[in-house]
Amino acid sequence: MTVLALTGGVGGAKLALGLAKLLPPGDVVFVVNTGDDFEHLGLHISPDVDTLTYTLAEVANPATGWGRQDETWRFMEALERFGGETWFRLGDADLALHLRRRTLMAEGLGLTATTELIAKSLGVRHPILPMSDDPVRTRVLTPDGPLAFQHYFVRDRCKPTAVGFEFDGAAAARPNPAIPFESLEAVVICPSNPYVSVDPILAVNGMREALAATGAPIVAVSPIVGGRAIKGPTAKMMRELGVPATTTEVARHYAGLASHFVVDEVDAEAAPDVGALGMSTTVAQTVMTSLDDRVQLAKTVVDLIR
Amino acid sequence: MTVLALTGGVGGAKLALGLAKLLPPGDVVFVVNTGDDFEHLGLHISPDVDTLTYTLAEVANPATGWGRQDETWRFMEALERFGGETWFRLGDADLALHLRRRTLMAEGLGLTATTELIAKSLGVRHPILPMSDDPVRTRVLTPDGPLAFQHYFVRDRCKPTAVGFEFDGAAAARPNPAIPFESLEAVVICPSNPYVSVDPILAVNGMREALAATGAPIVAVSPIVGGRAIKGPTAKMMRELGVPATTTEVARHYAGLASHFVVDEVDAEAAPDVGALGMSTTVAQTVMTSLDDRVQLAKTVVDLIR
Numbered sequence: 001m002t003v004l005a006l007t008g009g010v011g012g013a014k015l016a017l018g019l020a021k022l023l024p025p026g027d028v029v030f031v032v033n034t035g036d037d038f039e040h041l042g043l044h045i046s047p048d049v050d051t052l053t054y055t056l057a058e059v060a061n062p063a064t065g066w067g068r069q070d071e072t073w074r075f076m077e078a079l080e081r082f083g084g085e086t087w088f089r090l091g092d093a094d095l096a097l098h099l100r101r102r103t104l105m106a107e108g109l110g111l112t113a114t115t116e117l118i119a120k121s122l123g124v125r126h127p128i129l130p131m132s133d134d135p136v137r138t139r140v141l142t143p144d145g146p147l148a149f150q151h152y153f154v155r156d157r158c159k160p161t162a163v164g165f166e167f168d169g170a171a172a173a174r175p176n177p178a179i180p181f182e183s184l185e186a187v188v189i190c191p192s193n194p195y196v197s198v199d200p201i202l203a204v205n206g207m208r209e210a211l212a213a214t215g216a217p218i219v220a221v222s223p224i225v226g227g228r229a230i231k232g233p234t235a236k237m238m239r240e241l242g243v244p245a246t247t248t249e250v251a252r253h254y255a256g257l258a259s260h261f262v263v264d265e266v267d268a269e270a271a272p273d274v275g276a277l278g279m280s281t282t283v284a285q286t287v288m289t290s291l292d293d294r295v296q297l298a299k300t301v302v303d304l305i306r
Numbered sequence: 307m308t309v310l311a312l313t314g315g316v317g318g319a320k321l322a323l324g325l326a327k328l329l330p331p332g333d334v335v336f337v338v339n340t341g342d343d344f345e346h347l348g349l350h351i352s353p354d355v356d357t358l359t360y361t362l363a364e365v366a367n368p369a370t371g372w373g374r375q376d377e378t379w380r381f382m383e384a385l386e387r388f389g390g391e392t393w394f395r396l397g398d399a400d401l402a403l404h405l406r407r408r409t410l411m412a413e414g415l416g417l418t419a420t421t422e423l424i425a426k427s428l429g430v431r432h433p434i435l436p437m438s439d440d441p442v443r444t445r446v447l448t449p450d451g452p453l454a455f456q457h458y459f460v461r462d463r464c465k466p467t468a469v470g471f472e473f474d475g476a477a478a479a480r481p482n483p484a485i486p487f488e489s490l491e492a493v494v495i496c497p498s499n500p501y502v503s504v505d506p507i508l509a510v511n512g513m514r515e516a517l518a519a520t521g522a523p524i525v526a527v528s529p530i531v532g533g534r535a536i537k538g539p540t541a542k543m544m545r546e547l548g549v550p551a552t553t554t555e556v557a558r559h560y561a562g563l564a565s566h567f568v569v570d571e572v573d574a575e576a577a578p579d580v581g582a583l584g585m586s587t588t589v590a591q592t593v594m595t596s597l598d599d600r601v602q603l604a605k606t607v608v609d610l611i612r
Contacts, residue, residue, distance in 0.1 A: 042348060042408045072380050078402030082427050084409060092398040096384030102348045103390060121388050 001027055001185035003305065004211075008033040008048050008197020010065035010231050011223050012190030013055040014288040018298030019188070020056055021291070025125040030056075031179060033192070034111065034130045035138030035167055035200030038150050040088055043098040044105060047150070048197065049115055049130055050097060057122035065231060068093050087155045112176055127178070131201045134173035138200050139166040149196065158233040162240045165195055170203035181210050186305040189220035191286060193234045194253045195241075202257070212257065219301055220258040220279075221286055222247040226266040230287060248273045255279070260304055262286060262297075307333055307491035309611065310517075314339040314354050314503020316371035316537050317529050318496030319361040320594040324604030325494070326362050327597070331431040336362075337485060339498070340417065340436045341444035341473055341506030344456045346394055349404040350411060353456070354503065355421055355436055356403060363428035371537060374399050393461045418482055433484070437507045440479035444506050445472040455502065464539040468546045471501055476509035487516050492611040495526035497592060499540045500559045501547075508563070518563065525607055526564040526585075527592055528553040532572040536593060554579045561585070566610055568592060568603075 003023065007016050007030055019028050036047045047066065054060035054068055061069045071091030080086045090098065097118060104114040110133035119128050140152040141164035152160055175181075192198055202208045211218065224247045229235045235245035243249045247267040251274040254261070261279040263270055264286040271281040284300045285293065309329065313322050313336055325334050342353045353372060360366035360374055367373045377397030386392045396404065403424060410420040416439040425434050446458040447470035458466055481487075498504055508514045517524065530553045535541045541551035549555045553573040557580040560567065567585040569576055570592040577587040590606045591599065 041405050042412060072378060072398065074378050074398035075381065075402050075405075078399035079406060082402055082406040082424055084402065084406045092378065092380035093384035095401065096381050096388055096390065099347050099381075100385060100388040100390045106348060118388055 001305075002180050002183050003028045003186050003188055003302070004031060004179065004184050004216075005029070005188040005190055006031050006033075006192075006198055006201050007052060007190040008036075008192030009051055011229075011288075012048075012192035012197060013052045013060070014294050015188070015190045015221060015297055015301070016052055017055050017058075017291070018288070018294030018296070019301070020126045021295045022298045022302060025127065029127045029129060029178075029180060031129050031131050031176065031201060033197045033200050034132065035136050035170075035196065036149050036153070037135070037137070038148060040150070041085065041090075043102050044111075045088070045098060045150075046101070046111065046115075046130070049111070049128065050094075052128055053097075053115065053119050053122060053124060056119070056124045056126060056128070059122065067091050088150060112178060129176045129178050131207070132173040132176055132204050134169060136170045136173050136200055136204065137168040138196055139168060140196070141166060153196075153233075158236065162195075162233075162237045164241075165199065167200045167203040170200065171205055173204045175204050175207045175210060179210075181214055184214045184216040186216050187211055187214070187218040188301055189218065189254065189258060191221040191223040191230070193223060193229070193232055193237070194250055195234070195237055208257065217260055217305055218254075218258045219260040219262065219304055220251070220254045221262040221297070221301065222250050222264060222267070224250050224267075225264040225287055246270065248277075251277050251279060262301065262304070307611075308486050308489050309334045309492050309494055309608070310337060310485065310490050310522075311335070311494040311496055312337050312339075312498075312504055312507050313358060313496040314342075314498030315357050317535075317594075318354075318498035318503060319358045319366070320600050321494070321496045321527060321603055321607070322358055323361050323364075323597070324594070324600030324602070325607070326432045327601050328604045328608060331433065335433045335435060335484075335486060337435050337437050337482065337507060339503045339506050340438065341442050341476075341502065342455050342459070343417075343441070343443065344454060346456070347391065347396075349408050350417075351394070351404060351456075352407070352417065352421075352436065355417070355434065356400075358434055359403075359421065359425050359428060359430060362430045362432060362434070363425070365428065373397050394456060418484060435482045435484050437513070438479040438482055438510050440475060442476045442479050442506055442510065443474040444502055445474060446502070447471060459502075459539075464542060468501075468539075468543045470547075471505065473506045473509040476506065477511055479510045481510050481513045481516060485516075487520055490520045490522040492522050493517055493520070493524040494607055495524065495560065495564060497527040497529040497536070499529060499535070499538055499543070500556055501540070501543050514563065523566055523611055524560075524564045525566040525568065525610055526557070526560045527568040527603070527607065528556050528570060528573070530556050530573075531570040531593055552576065554583075557583050557585060568607065568610070
């Protein structure tokens with residue numbers, strides 16, 4: 001079987017690691033949001049691709065959710081002295097990935113080929129596929145105008161009010177040609193932010209239709225637990241968009257696409273409402289603190305599929 | 307008075323520091339070889355400009371002659387793991403300078419303006435002028451063909467035989483317009499490699515003529531002491547070019563341009579030969595081990611001028 005797991009940042013990467021621990025490389029393929037990507041200091045930064053790469057390589061920083069463990073910051077300190085931009089933190093070792101990516105892309109490789117080489121050199125064996133090799137850039141619409149995603153997310157710390165989202169380039173972007181649509185046994189929508197992690201993937205031209213056309217079950221795992229997001233601005237965005245920050249609303253967001261929905265134990269009472277949206281519902285522990293939690297949730301999802 | 311000091315790498319930077327300690331910022335201007343510059347990892351590396359900047363900022367690494375003191379190498383270690391090029395060592399803090407330069411140049415600043423901003427942020431008060439804002443690239447001619455300078459110098463550790471030198475772009479390059487030719491009281495040719503540090507400066511279109519036209523005394527300090535170069539491949543190059551590796555031969559190289567020549571104490575017996583080339587000759591300690599040595603040699607040179 002091939003499971004296609006759609007993932008964005010930290011939460012998605014946690015379940016991805018569980019899936020990678022559970023399934024051999026041939027059985028699971030990760031498709032990653034690149035709407036967060038941006039050019040910075042002349043480098044191509046691909047935050048979600050990097051978070052997944054570092055997570056699967058088991059060199060991710062567990063405290064921050066981004067960057068590498070045991071990181072040092074000499075470059076950043078020196079850059080500050082030179083008057084450079086320091087709002088986006090790049091550690092000394094992390095920077096090597098970005099410079100390496102820059103060199104490879106300047107040699108003509110796409111983001112996919114570059115990601116593969118980098119992941120391989122870190123010992124990652126499971127395929128990590130950027131959603132597209134064509135540029136897609138998420139913009140957060142605010143009352144004061146659109147904000148490039150990293151400006152909203154990192155520089156402005158998610159403080160601006162989100163009234164909507166745009167995925168520049170998505171309509172012209174082609175799904176990553178390496179996605180094995182024809183042999184999919186299931187699709188997993190990892191517990192990532194529905195608006196800025198999963199929606200950009202689905203917005204890639206033809207992606208949503210191609211996923212639906214496979215006929216494979218599509219299992220979404222709720223990123224909202226007890227009315228809150230484990231990490232990140234999902235709940236805040238939902239309130240700003242005028243919808244309740246509940247797991248049921250996340251399910252509604254995926255209605256018509258997902259066939260299965262996994263809610264957390266603390267949201268067990270929402271199961272009937274989710275069921276009413278036309279999805280089979282599973283109650284499980286979705287909060288992943290330990291590695292074992294990650295593997296357990298992956299097991300729940302895989303059992304569901306089978 | 308304004309002293310114009312032409313300088314390349316480590317040896318030149320030592321005397322430059324002495325001059326900077328002795329003279330206020332308005333009285334000495336440094337003109338730096340950029341023939342060593344190259345593009346690497348998508349960055350503009352300007353080794354001699356950086357060596358002088360770090361030296362005057364007193365953050366240079368005294369052991370290596372390049373890079374910064376108390377440097378760390380996390381970036382380089384990680385880059386190696388990613389399969390990146392590591393023959394040119396870039397420390398974590400040093401890298402910040404290169405990324406900052408890249409950003410500033412991408413914003414449209416030239417190398418001169420960029421150098422000024424970077425030097426200022428490190429507290430350097432004396433003007434550092436790249437010889438030209440136009441690209442000049444030194445190539446070392448070898449029996450196996452031409453080598454880009456850093457490939458010869460760093461990657462191949464000066465092992466190839468040098469049979470000549472080319473300064474690509476020099477004929478089209480304009481001297482840095484900030485060089486105060488009209489108000490020069492003297493020119494100092496620092497004890498840098500005549501072939502690959504000083505000659506590229508003199509090869510910039512019109513530079514040699516403009517220096518000669520000032521009528522100011524031109525004082526050259528020998529980089530060869532007792533038949534050896536303090537650092538670098540000068541003596542090796544001289545042998546390969548078929549000339550004796552002596553201070554007299556360096557003087558001959560500058561004959562017709564320099565009016566004064568400073569030889570080291572150990573080469574005192576060469577003074578008459580140098581004098582016969584039409585230069586007034588001064589014998590001094592030119593080996594600069596301590597900061598005091600640097601200032602003393604600078605004092606010797608300035609006294610000569612006055």
